[in-house]
Amino acid sequence: xxxxxxxxxxxxxxxxxxxxxxxxxxxxxxxxxxxxxxxxxxxxxxxxxxxxxxxxxxxxxxxxxxxxxxxxxxxxxxxxxxxxxxxxxxxxxxxxxxxxxxxxxxxxxxxxxxxxxxxxxxxxxxxxxxxxxxxxxxxxxxxxxxxxxxxxxxxxxxxxxxxxxxxxxxxxxxxxxxxxxxxxxxxxxxxxxxx
Numbered sequence: 001x002x003x004x005x006x007x008x009x010x011x012x013x014x015x016x017x018x019x020x021x022x023x024x025x026x027x028x029x030x031x032x033x034x035x036x037x038x039x040x041x042x043x044x045x046x047x048x049x050x051x052x053x054x055x056x057x058x059x060x061x062x063x064x065x066x067x068x069x070x071x072x073x074x075x076x077x078x079x080x081x082x083x084x085x086x087x088x089x090x091x092x093x094x095x096x097x098x099x100x101x102x103x104x105x106x107x108x109x110x111x112x113x114x115x116x117x118x119x120x121x122x123x124x125x126x127x128x129x130x131x132x133x134x135x136x137x138x139x140x141x142x143x144x145x146x147x148x149x150x151x152x153x154x155x156x157x158x159x160x161x162x163x164x165x166x167x168x169x170x171x172x173x174x175x176x177x178x179x180x181x182x183x184x185x186x187x188x189x190x191x192x193x194x195x
Contacts, residue, residue, distance in 0.1 A: 009049075017048040024048035030055045129193040137184035149194045156185040 026046025
């Protein structure tokens, strides 16, 4: 299927206009009954040019929303606090600031960029005391190379509390991350760098 970016026409073989009784090819898509989300891009309805114009004339994006929801959806920052990986509470475990810690998108981008630069430039010399596997373990736990054994234990305890299913109402979705944290801690606690 090839999209024509100038007027939204999709030339394809086999799509028919969804309008009852229309025999024209369905070259224009419109939002279907299932919107895009976690399971994929959603469904589209395919119409000819005349029927997609008719569909669009009667389409109401705000259908089913109350006044407060409509007001929130029209805000310039409407999707800023969307729940995705960068916004979740566990997004800051790598030592980086979380997107949700910021009210302004530009401040968030600036803060994360500064943190990345600091981590890249600041601790390269210290990494010499750790083996490559230990460096990966430090990164997995969100620790800097200047941490001591007590800091390692505190961070391990914090991450175990955060990811253990017993602390998350039985939610086992973080088990893989918990396993990586335990493995990293077991490696680091035996490191000669902490001697």
